[in-house]
Amino acid sequence: MKLASRVSLIKPSPTLVITAKAAALRAEGRDVVDFGAGEPDFNTPDSIKNAAIQAVESNFTRYTAVGGIDELKDAIIRKLQRDNFLSYKRSEIVVSCGAKHTLFNLAQVLFEEGDEVIIPGPYWVSYPDLVLYTGAQPVIVNTQEKNGFKLTPEELEAAISEKTKALIINSPSNPTGCAYSKEELAALAEVVIRHSLMVISDDIYEKILFDDMPFWNMAAVNPALKDRTVVVNGVSKAYAMTGWRIGYAAGPEPVIAAMGKIQSQSTSNPASISQKAAVEALNGDQQVLVEMVREFQKRRDYIVSTLNAFEGVSCLKPQGAFYVFPNVSALYGLSWKDRKITDSATMTEYLLEEAEVAVVPGIAFGDDRYIRISYATSMSIIEKGLERIGKALRRLS
Structure with missing residues (x-):
């Protein structure tokens, strides 16, 4: 079967691919920290869920x-x-x-x-x-x-x-x-x-x-x-x-x-x-946004300071959203065992396989010098994931 040529113009979303790989590894029993997905870890506020429930009960379907x-x-x-x-x-x-x-x-x-x-x-x-x-x-x-x-x-x-x-x-x-x-x-x-x-x-x-x-x-x-x-x-x-x-x-x-x-x-x-x-x-009440942003800012401050303490990593402090985009290119050319880090893709593979941490390669966003880390997850998970990244990066030589 010949598919339409326009299908070849586009590729699957790299962030969703990384998330799927992390999910597959977790299904195998591996404890993967997922920094790939751009999805807030907070629950939808109750007032919003209740509005949906009311819509169902009133047959607005x-x-x-x-x-x-x-x-x-x-x-x-x-x-x-x-x-x-x-x-x-x-x-x-x-x-x-x-x-x-x-x-x-x-x-x-x-x-x-x-x-x-x-x-x-x-x-x-x-x-x-x-x-x-x-x-x-x-x-x-x-x-x-x-x-x-x-x-x-x-x-x-x-x-x-x-x-x-x-x-x-x-x-x-x-x-x-x-x-x-x-x-x-x-x-x-x-x-x-x-x-x-x-x-x-x-x-x-x-x-x-x-x-x-x-x-x-x-x-x-x-x-x-x-x-x-x-x-x-x-x-x-x-x-x-x-x-x-x-x-x-x-x-x-x-x-x-x-x-x-x-x-x-x-x-x-x-x-x-x-x-x-x-x-x-x-x-509705917008106070829930204030609380979420306060928590995101706390996470941002921690993750930026921690990443900048890693040798060979530099990370600009973001002004918004819930991502950091650290430059890891100073580590390219290093290796551990049979793995050599040559670009953001091999860095991502190394962190996933060896550190059990999922991040997204910067090449997916147009710049191969970087990786993207989402901090839309709990502080305890961020601490665990960064500890693993730090250990994995220190192994490189």
């Missing part, structure tokens, strides 16, 4: 409007006004089956063969594949650690061609945890406006920021960009609702309508029960 129920759209509108100072109407909101689904639909609507899409690297693993699947070309701009892994106006300007259609900005970032300030986004916005680009603002980690850093996105920073920006967000990361699969987009009405059309022929509506849960998440 049928199809809904393709792009989401009005109650959820209104909750999203209030959230965007309250948190981001952005005003939208229902026709400018679409709800999908997670933020990844939202981004997939958006790419299908905006991009086609001949287009170029600028993606700052290191990047979330799915961005290039989402662009490639449309026939467009991702243009990776490698950012510098000395700049906090953030795209500069000069780097953006140099990457733009007559084919450039859009820029994807993820702040706070997966995998680096970097977050853009209002001033940094304003400087990028000037370049975007000058070249009439679209902006995809992936705000999924918006609520997970540290050291009292305020959140801004491109549309909020420069009102002139609101009609050229699609804001993508969801409830997965902030409310520990990864399995509920609710993401959403806010943007120009023609774009949102087209996304709804694509969705109508693929998944139809997101789960009715999950939509009711998301209403409670956005409208």
Whole structure:
């Protein structure tokens, strides 16, 4: 059987592959510490679960409007006004089956063969594949650690061609945890406006920021960009609702309508029960977010200081999300027994097989000098995993 050629354009998500390998080893009885998955270890708050239970008990279990129920759209509108100072109407909101689904639909609507899409690297693993699947070309701009892994106006300007259609900005970032300030986004916005680009603002980690850093996105920073920006967000990361699969987009009405059309022929509506849960998440008490972020910041501080104490490892302190992206390239060329560390993939294999710790190779995010470690797990597991990593790295010679 011959598969469609477009299937060869994309690859399985590396983070999910690592998670599956860790699960397989655990099934064999091995005590694997999983630093691979980008999934909060907190339980979904009770008020949100209760809203879902009420939806089931009231038989809210049928199809809904393709792009989401009005109650959820209104909750999203209030959230965007309250948190981001952005005003939208229902026709400018679409709800999908997670933020990844939202981004997939958006790419299908905006991009086609001949287009170029600028993606700052290191990047979330799915961005290039989402662009490639449309026939467009991702243009990776490698950012510098000395700049906090953030795209500069000069780097953006140099990457733009007559084919450039859009820029994807993820702040706070997966995998680096970097977050853009209002001033940094304003400087990028000037370049975007000058070249009439679209902006995809992936705000999924918006609520997970540290050291009292305020959140801004491109549309909020420069009102002139609101009609050229699609804001993508969801409830997965902030409310520990990864399995509920609710993401959403806010943007120009023609774009949102087209996304709804694509969705109508693929998944139809997101789960009715999950939509009711998301209403409670956005409208309910937000104090739970404060408590989660406080715990994430405590973990960040511990993991960064510990990693920087390892010989041959350097780790920038992230400003948000729940990942660290340590540079381990100084260890390349070293070996232990028959294992030689030559790149991020062999480092990852070594840590999984010898230390029983699952991390993600930096090459999956576009930079082979690094590995990604998720600290969306308990402090006790973090301590155990780092102790194992430290011992494994000390064996190398």
